Amino acid sequence: DTGVSQNPRHKITKRGQNVTFRCDPISEHNRLYWYRQTLGQGPEFLTYFQNEAQLEKSRLLSDRFSAERPKGSFSTLEIQRTEQGDSAMYLCASRWDRDFTDTQYFGPGTRLTVL
Amino acid sequence: GESVGLHLPTLSVQEGDNSIINCAYSNSASDYFIWYKQESGKGPQFIIDIRSNMDKRQGQRVTVLLNKTVKHLSLQIAATQPGDSAVYFCAETRGKLIFGQGTELSVKP
Numbered sequence: 001d002t003g004v005s006q007n008p009r010h011k012i013t014k015r016g017q018n019v020t021f022r023c024d025p026i027s028e029h030n031r032l033y034w035y036r037q038t039l040g041q042g043p044e045f046l047t048y049f050q051n052e053a054q055l056e057k058s059r060l061l062s063d064r065f066s067a068e069r070p071k072g073s074f075s076t077l078e079i080q081r082t083e084q085g086d087s088a089m090y091l092c093a094s095r096w097d098r099d100f101t102d103t104q105y106f107g108p109g110t111r112l113t114v115l
Numbered sequence: 116g117e118s119v120g121l122h123l124p125t126l127s128v129q130e131g132d133n134s135i136i137n138c139a140y141s142n143s144a145s146d147y148f149i150w151y152k153q154e155s156g157k158g159p160q161f162i163i164d165i166r167s168n169m170d171k172r173q174g175q176r177v178t179v180l181l182n183k184t185v186k187h188l189s190l191q192i193a194a195t196q197p198g199d200s201a202v203y204f205c206a207e208t209r210g211k212l213i214f215g216q217g218t219e220l221s222v223k224p
Contacts, residue, residue, distance in 0.1 A: 004158075033211065035212070040123055040217075041216075042204050042206070042217055043212070043214050045211040048210070048211060091159070101147070101164055102164075102208040103149055103161055103164055104149075106151075106158035106159045106160070107158050108156075108157055108158045109158045
């Protein structure tokens, strides 16, 4: 399978715990994006990387959130001291910036439930 | 318009009929638009895209129309099938994707 993969697919945690999600983009894609989606809403942008550089962060990305892409390949998104309001689907997408189109390809998402 | 929160607009069609899903976008400077299909529990799946220098683009069973004057997009699905049942989102790109409110399409057999 050469698509975007995300792990884990589901995560249930207690309030106050830290969680980390992983995204593996399509192999030749140098841009990687994180989005958050709550029930009934479209995905909302959180942050993106060009290779290993984090180029933009949304105001939605509070200081409890941190994302890394250390080698320009896979990325991790960590949420510290989780709150119930963090419950959502976390989606990763990737693209190649020299592609003729701006299309981003999404992974299956990680569904986070904070109890 | 404003988000209606948890209540997605819905469209119910009979199998074999054509579906039209509408979307308004916000930024007149946006130059690239994408329609995504999202099935329950899955990530958004690319359907079709269109650049702002076009007003129509056709794919297999799908057509996207762009009206820049009123900042409106539509997605037409021909001969709708049960497998088309999903939530459909339009998105404009400004580096990142800005998603519009989704529409839940339900296809009755």
